[in-house]
Amino acid sequence: MSNVALELKNITKTFGSVIANKNVNLVLEKGEILSLLGENGSGKTTLMNMISGIYYPDEGEIYIDGKLTHITSPQDAFNYKIGMIHQHFKLVDVFSAADNILLGEKMPTYSIRENAKKLLETLPQESLIKEVKKGEKVSKTLDFKVLGDYALTYLKICALPFIKLGKFVQFDFLANNRAKKLQEVADKYGFEIDLNKKIYDMSVSEKQTVEIIKVLYRGAEILILDEPTAVLTPQEIKKLFDVLRKMREGGKSIIIITHKLNEVMEISDKVTILRKGEYIGTVETKDTSEKELTEMMVGKKIDLKIERTITDFDKPLLEIRNLSINGDDGSSKIEDVSFYIRGGEILGVAGIAGCGQKELCEAIAGLRKIENGAICHKGDSIVGLPAKAIIDKGISMSFIPEDRLGMGLAPNFSITDNMMLKTYNDNKGPFVDRKTARKNAEALIKKLEIVTPSTETPVRRLSGGNVQKVLVGREIEAGPNVIITAYPVRGLDINSSYAIYNILNEQKSKGTGILFIGEDLDVMLALCDKIMVLCHGKNMGIVHAGKVTKEQLGLMMTGSLDLTEVNAEKNYGIAKDSHLTEEQWEEEKEKTEGKGENEDE
Amino acid sequence: MSNNVKAKREPLFHIVKREDLKIGYKIMIYAIAIVVSLFLGGIMSSLASKGDPFSFFVSLIDGCFGSSRKLWVFLQQMALILSVSMALVPAFKMKFWNLGGNGQILIGGLAAIACMFYMGGKADDGVIVLVAVIASALAGAIWALIPALCKAFFNTNESLLTLMLNYIASGLVTFFLAVWVKSGSGVLEPIKYGNLPELGNPYILIILFGALITALMFVYLRYSKHGYELSVVGDSPNTARYIGVNVKMVVIRTMILSGAICGLVGLLLTSGMSHTIGVKTAQNMGFTAIMTTWLGNCNPLMIIATSSLVTFVTKGMEQVRMDFGLTNDSIANLIIGLVYFFIIACAFFIQYKVVFNIKLKKAVKATADNTVVASTEETSTEIEENEEEVK
Structure with a gap:
């Protein structure tokens, strides 16, 4: 028997005029970890969706076990023992982990009719009446043995419904057995997880673990993980990789989609590279280097180093003291956080998803009510100002949500119309000025190399990277002095990411203060001057990017290391050369209390 | 590994999304759908009476363009539906589902009739008309403002509220009819005072109004700041808040505009046409316009096409009923519904195409009788027809 678990031959898939995959080949052997590498829009996820039954290929063949x-x-995929772990988890929040895993599991079919048929076949063939010879006389009597057989068979058939009921009870009420089996699966691969915990109590990493156990429990032999590390801390990534290695030893085949080259090098045996939907090649990880992989992925040589431009720091531009914000559900999202941004400085904000980054951004941009504290821009309080006034002060906020289109862009609008979102009201008269906007759009497309059919294409039709370029580009065109940017490279490929980093660095050297909320710690360590770590809305400390390690940041993100407690005498987030005196700060804070609500809210 | 798995056969066809459909193809698909649906309608009518499908088409066209009067009526009816659609467009673009067109029209008409009723004979006709115009626009605007305020400040469901206000409006009309008509018959005699002037013939004013409103709305949506703001609110409320648009203000402002236009249509229907009012005065235009607006993709230019189609079918069917001697209007409604259904079903074929996985068969067939294998474009149209015939 061959050792190939999955083979794709000449897979092609198109969406309208867009070619998502073109003649892609892929071979996955048993007990192997294969990385699928490619820039954004290179068709990795499309390819995986075809394996997991979400799309059907236009052309090409899929072989599983050589067939x-x-x-x-997706049901077919499941029958072929293919399990996919999506980027966005599909779990029921109010159920426990075990319930989520067992959810939708079908009772083994037990057909009464089939079983009855089988039993009927065992009926004796002999006649019920047998002839007994007693000397010359032949007398007929009932054959009690055969009769007994008959009776027993019919009795058994009558009992079948009860057996079915019994099986049902066993399946539904003795869930303990299954829970035990689950725990076995979990232990086998070294998952540390409490299966009775509810999903809403779980961290992202735990949720991912549940997804993996779910797939394993259902007997998957081929696992596909779509960007599993994007949401994890370094410690969690290490754990995940240990698990993956154990699975490999257990003979499972794993495909892992990722952007991060260091992870590719660490975990995988082979790497398959896609570029713009086309199959570029497959290499053994041990024979290659990060540099070579990048070249294959991008198609040209590229410098992987992120420059950290050194600039002279100015006075603090944006100062935030003792800020507390509530989330939509009324729970506290940011608690007593103080920090400041100087001109010519990039302050990174690290933290696991949902630790209050979004609320922080919205509060600064004037979109969310604050509970306590003060936000001052060049010494003037901006709390309670309408969003437009804050924009006019030169504070730009761009939050890239998971769907990439939520805040800052109108998805069905053309690039031109999106360009003038912030400036449409600046000219006189009742009409909008599309001409200038179109010119700006053309200039931006040229400057940032945005790939688009025309300036009139709706932005939702553009690929992720180009959408983000439009957003970030527009924000910078407005000439802000504070840029708040959350996940500006979310889901971007290497080329686009570096384009964005360059834009940010350029702004920084112009004296703009930048608040950079990011996901990738390696990038933040290289790009930012200082990094503030949030954990459940609390400030865990602000550190110089040059003096901290990734592991320390990881510990701070999960709350195991709290520098504000360790160095209690250091006043974290309080600038010595503040625009305001301590008394003025107290005044500002008092003003906020009881007020806070934005008129436009 | 997969012993117990039944080997799946290759599926017969799969559905693929397409984006690059040329405008010509789109029009072709729509045209085919309309022709096929009308053809089916013809067969149905001829089954229900003694006519034949061909004379069905003749009657249909005759009903709309048969005489100059029929043409005027057609244009007038189309202008009315167009005007109501124009009232709904800004609201729909803002994703505010104004289902209350009927109520807003009725209440506007009621205001106009009230002016005529109470001021008739006491003031100049010119004054009455002026007051009636203002009153009807105001009444429609207020009727639309109620759900807008509730939506803006209490986040209520606008579809439900606007829908319910329709019933209140028709209730109010019944109430006032009871007050005004002393005889108790509930039918108001046409009022002679304060009628809108006739420009040559009774149809031109309404047609001019429709054309004017359409042109203004086109400019308003396409080029004005207000139009820009309301599209932002509709497309992404978060973005609108972020760029400093006062979302509540935009919702309220747009609904006032929407209601005011509906109110004016009410004025046209009452003091411009019937000079009286009843619960059926609005002729269900508020709902017909929802369809034309939706089918026209909220684009004023496309709505001109959809509303003329809808008017064509309605007016044409009236003639068919007469010519074919159809005593009840259910067959007419059935055929109108059929046309709408076909047009809506078209959206599927415009967004997707169906690709058959018959490569092998194709190859065999091609060598066998040298027939040209249909391109996917043609295949999909064929399927469309098949599917439609099935339906």
Whole structure:
């Protein structure tokens, strides 16, 4: 028997005029970890969706265990023992981990009719009446043995419904057995997880673990992980990789989609590279280097170093003291956080997803009510100002949500119309000035190399990277002095990411203060001057990027290390050369209390 | 590994999204759908009576363009539906589902009739008309303002509120009819005072109004700041808040505009046409316009096409009923529904195409009889027709 678990031959898939995959080949052997590498929009996820039954390929063949197969639905994929772990988890929040895993599991089918048929076949063939010879006389009597057989069979058939009921009870009420089996699966691969915990109590990493156990429990032999590390801390990534290695030893085949080259090098045996939907090649990880992989991925040589421009720091531009914010559900999202940004400085904000980054951004941009504290821009309080006034002060906020289009862009608008979102009201008269906007759009497309059919294409039709370029580009065109940017490189490929980093660095050297909320710690360590770590809305400390390690940041993100407690005498987040005196700060804070609400809210 | 798995056969066809459909193809698909649906309608009518499908088409066209009077009526009816659609467009673009067109029209008409009723004979006709115009626009605007305020400040469901206000409006009309008509018959005699002037013939004023409103709305949505703001609110409320648009203000402002236009249509229907009012005065235009607006993709230019189609079918069917001697209007409604259904079903074929996985068969067939294998474009149209016939 061959050692190939999955083979794709000449897979092609198009969406309208867009070619998502073109003649892609892929071979996955048993007990192997394969990295699928490619820039954004290179068709990795499309390819995986075809394996997991979400799409059906236009052309090409999929072989599983050497057999040609057609996967037309996720159920088919599941039958072929393919399990996909999506980027966004599909779990029921109010259920426990075990319930989530067992959810939708079907009772083994037990057909009464089939079993009855089988039993009927065992009926004796002999006649019920047997002839007994007693000397010359032949007398007929009932054959009690055969009769007994008959009776027993019919009795058994009558009992079948009860057996079915019994099986049902066993399945539904003795869930303990299954929970035990689950725990076995978990222990086998070294997952540390309490299966009775509710999903809403779980961290992102735990949720991911649940997803993985779910797939394993259902007997998957081929696992596909779509960017599993994007949301994890370094410690959690290490744990995940240990688990993956154990699975490999157990003979499972794993495909892992990721952007991060260091992870590719660390975990995988082979790397398959896609570029713009086309299959570029497969290499053994041990024979290659990060540099070579990048070249294959991008198609040209590229410098992987992020420059940290050194600039002279100015006075603090934006100062925030003792800020507390509530989330939409009324729970506290940011608690007593103080920090400041100087001109010509990039302050990174690190933290696991949902630790209050979004609320912080919205509060600064004037979109969210604050509970306590003060936000001052060049010494003037901006709390309670309408969003437009804050924009006019030169504070730009761009938050890239997971769907990339939420805040800052109108998805169905053309690039031109999106360009004038912030400036449409600046000219006189009742009409909008599309001409200038179109010119700006053309200039931006040229400057940032945005790939688009025209300036009139709706932005939702553009690929992720280009959408983000439009957003970030527009924000910078407005000439802000404070840029708040959350996840500006979310889901971007290497080229686009570096374009964005360059834009930010350029702004920094012009004396703009930048608040950079990011996901990738390596990038933050290289790009930012200082990094503030948030954990459940609390400030865990602000550190110089040059003097901290990734592991320390990881510990701070999970709350195991609190520098504000360790160095209690250091006043974290309080600038010595503040625009305001301590008394003025107290006044500002008092003003906020009881007020806070934005008129436009 | 997959012993117990039944080997799946390759599916017969799969559905692929397409984005690059040329405008010509789109029009072709729509045209085919309309022709096929009308053809089916013809068969149905001829089954229900003694006519034949061909004379069905003749009657249909005759009903709309048969005489100059029929043409005027057609244009007038189309202008009315167009005007109501124009009232709904800004609201729909803002993703505010104004289902209360009927109520707003009725209340506008009621205001106009009230002016005529109470001021008739006591003031100049010119004054009455002026007051009636203001009153009807105001009444429609207020009727739309109520759900807008509730939506803006209490985040209520606007579809439900606007829908319910329709019933209140028709209730009010019944109430006032009871007050005004002393005989108790509930039918108000046409009022002679304060009628809108006739420009040559009774149809031109309404047609001019429709054309004017359409042109103004086109400019308003396409080029004005207000139009820009309301599209932002509709497309992404978060973005609108972020760029400093006062979302509540925009919702309220747009709904006032929407209601005011509906109110003016009410004025046209009452003091411009019937000079009286009843609960059926609005002729369900508020709902017909929802369809034309939606089918026209909220684009004023496309709505001109959809509303003329809808008017064509309605007016044409009236003639068919007469010519074919159809005594009840259910067959007419059935055929109108059929046309709408076909048009809506078209959206599927414009967004997707169906690709058959018959490569092998194709190859065999091609060598066998040298027939040209249909391109996917043609295949999909064929399927469309098949599917439609099935339906």
